Amino acid sequence: MKYIPGIIALLLLAVFAACEDETKTCDQTLLADLGINFKKDSLNGYINKDTIWPKVSLCALDKDTIVRREARSSVYFALDPLKDSSRFYLKLDSAAVADTLTFRYTRTPHFVSPGCGFATFSTLDTVICTYHTIDSLHINNREVTSDNTTNVSLYFIY
Amino acid sequence: MIILRTFLYTLFISLFAVAAQAQVKKDTIPAPVNDSMHKPLSNAVKTQTRKDSASLKTQAAKAQSSKDSASLKTQAAKTQSSKDSASLKPQAAKAQSSKDSISLKAQAAKTQSSKDAASLQPQAAKTQPSKTPPAAKVPTTTFKPTAVKDTTGPKAKSAKDSAALKAKPVIAKIPDSTYLSTGGIRIGLDISRFALLYFQPYRTDVTVQADVRLGQKIYGAIETGWNRTSHTTDSTYSYKGSGIYSTIGIDYDFMKKKETTEQNMLYGGIRYGIARNSYEIPHYLMTNDYWDATIEGSYPKTTITAHWIELVFGLRVEAAKNLFLGWGVREKIMIHNNAPDSHPPIVIPGYGSGTKRSQFDMTYTVSYLLPLYKVKVHVPRDQKK
Numbered sequence A: 001m002k003y004i005p006g007i008i009a010l011l012l013l014a015v016f017a018a019c020e021d022e023t024k025t026c027d028q029t030l031l032a033d034l035g036i037n038f039k040k041d042s043l044n045g046y047i048n049k050d051t052i053w054p055k056v057s058l059c060a061l062d063k064d065t066i067v068r069r070e071a072r073s074s075v076y077f078a079l080d081p082l083k084d085s086s087r088f089y090l091k092l093d094s095a096a097v098a099d100t101l102t103f104r105y106t107r108t109p110h111f112v113s114p115g116c117g118f119a120t121f122s123t124l125d126t127v128i129c130t131y132h133t134i135d136s137l138h139i140n141n142r143e144v145t146s147d148n149t150t151n152v153s154l155y156f157i158y
Numbered sequence B: 001m002i003i004l005r006t007f008l009y010t011l012f013i014s015l016f017a018v019a020a021q022a023q024v025k026k027d028t029i030p031a032p033v034n035d036s037m038h039k040p041l042s043n044a045v046k047t048q049t050r051k052d053s054a055s056l057k058t059q060a061a062k063a064q065s066s067k068d069s070a071s072l073k074t075q076a077a078k079t080q081s082s083k084d085s086a087s088l089k090p091q092a093a094k095a096q097s098s099k100d101s102i103s104l105k106a107q108a109a110k111t112q113s114s115k116d117a118a119s120l121q122p123q124a125a126k127t128q129p130s131k132t133p134p135a136a137k138v139p140t141t142t143f144k145p146t147a148v149k150d151t152t153g154p155k156a157k158s159a160k161d162s163a164a165l166k167a168k169p170v171i172a173k174i175p176d177s178t179y180l181s182t183g184g185i186r187i188g189l190d191i192s193r194f195a196l197l198y199f200q201p202y203r204t205d206v207t208v209q210a211d212v213r214l215g216q217k218i219y220g221a222i223e224t225g226w227n228r229t230s231h232t233t234d235s236t237y238s239y240k241g242s243g244i245y246s247t248i249g250i251d252y253d254f255m256k257k258k259e260t261t262e263q264n265m266l267y268g269g270i271r272y273g274i275a276r277n278s279y280e281i282p283h284y285l286m287t288n289d290y291w292d293a294t295i296e297g298s299y300p301k302t303t304i305t306a307h308w309i310e311l312v313f314g315l316r317v318e319a320a321k322n323l324f325l326g327w328g329v330r331e332k333i334m335i336h337n338n339a340p341d342s343h344p345p346i347v348i349p350g351y352g353s354g355t356k357r358s359q360f361d362m363t364y365t366v367s368y369l370l371p372l373y374k375v376k377v378h379v380p381r382d383q384k385k
Helices: A004-018 B002-027 B043-082 B085-115 B122-127 B145-151 B154-172 B192-199
Strands: A033-042 A047-050 A053-060 A065-072 A074-078 A085-091 A099-113 A117-129 A136-139 A152-156 B177-190 B203-213 B218-231 B237-253 B265-288 B293-320 B323-337 B358-379
Touching (some): A053 A074, A099 B293, A117 A136, A117 A152, B177 B323, B237 B293
Antiparallel strands (some): A033 A074, B177 B203, B218 B237
């Protein structure tokens, strides 16, 4: 008899869990941003460490600024959902020469959840950049989704 | 030396023969059910019972003689005072008859002791009226096995133990009870699906359940249903889908019935489910503030098949004759579905959310039993009771 309140509570929880309206709440992000992190290359690639650039500026060409002179070790931004390529301007320090990044990708509309709806996921095909400040780049993960992973690593020697 | 050895051999053989004979006699003692079965007692038992009967006889005689002597003294005093010799004769005859009754009583006690020493209780023998005909007392004596231990010797005890061991299987052979219980097809409707429409207005479900009694505690269960999902209120996308599903499995009734007519059940079971679902997304809309982009699109009609396993636990109570109310909880585990990862269905009929790998669900069923046949229910007799 003493377990009856507990059983009733569990049943109520079960009812709420079973009757949850999934279309009402969005528990995931719809931002499918591409992530880039910065690494310092020492001893010809034998030692790679995360590095922080003091004044990072980032924007898409002919678009508003995404990051303006901020100390960052990584940046996240969205690719153009209307085109299969995007170009970005990246300046890591006020004294450094800016570089240009070009991303080529394929776009896929993705149903995230009943509450969130759709987002555009991308699959990276090619990444091209200038090497004024950047020494090299490496694609870690080609799938650009909403899971907040780092897709590309940029290496610097200084 | 030879004589001594011969004597020892003879002694050994004679002891062996006596022991074997005693063993044979022990084995031939039947269970103490009626009087005639006590005749082939062994010599040791007879001796013991004779001793007991003799002692009882003495006690009974003493008691009776003390009573009778007192009465005779009183009667003699009466006769002496009245000096009527004629009245003394009937009293003497009465005393004689009382003595005779003592001897008859002792004989009855002896007979009874030969039947069963346990039934001979000295107090009962003391309180027996002497005028009662002894022949009428013999058949009324009862067998009391609890007193056997107190009144018999070790050999007789062993003999009686062997007899008791022979009597035990008679009790153990009492057959288990069986009865016929109603069996048939129970058809029900899951009314919780209609209540679900209030919480999840985008889905409409109809579920019909049926189960059939396969055995004493095993039920075969089948469930089929239909689902329609329509979600158009949200501006980001619209969704339309419909499909059917079926599950099949078994239930096991854990409830121990208190009455033969009881049909309530506390059950657990496992089901396999399969669903066929078609859905489409006529319109969806995505926006991106940075790129100032608005993307519209649609997703064509797609048909998928899903397979899952359900673990079921519930209760079903007979509210009226053959009418059952029952609730159940179930955990559904997806095995496989061929829906594309980029566009999973919102609802898989019978399973629930199409974006989850496992799903919890609750049902409330109203069902009616169509009695078609009888099932033989076997109830093992509880030895403790």
